Amino acid sequence: MVTTTKAGGEIKKKAPHDDLFAFRLTAEERDAIHKAAGPAKASKFARTLLVVAARNDEAAVKAIMKAVQTEA
16 A cells, blocks of 8 residues: 655545556446445445355355345
8 A cells, every 4th residue: 555645634545546446337227336335335235245256156146135135
């Protein structure tokens, strides 16, 4: 992590650009993720789901899906 400072102290830690992973979504896909994740949680939801799916952790994927269905 890179620390950025402003007069008066630390304001935020940012990941270097080489640590970022980005992809494009349609408006419909983005809206679906926001609806499933809830307010201000879309990035964490998507990141968690992608990582557990990539690790082939079927139980975790099912748990996330169940949580989303329960909240909807």
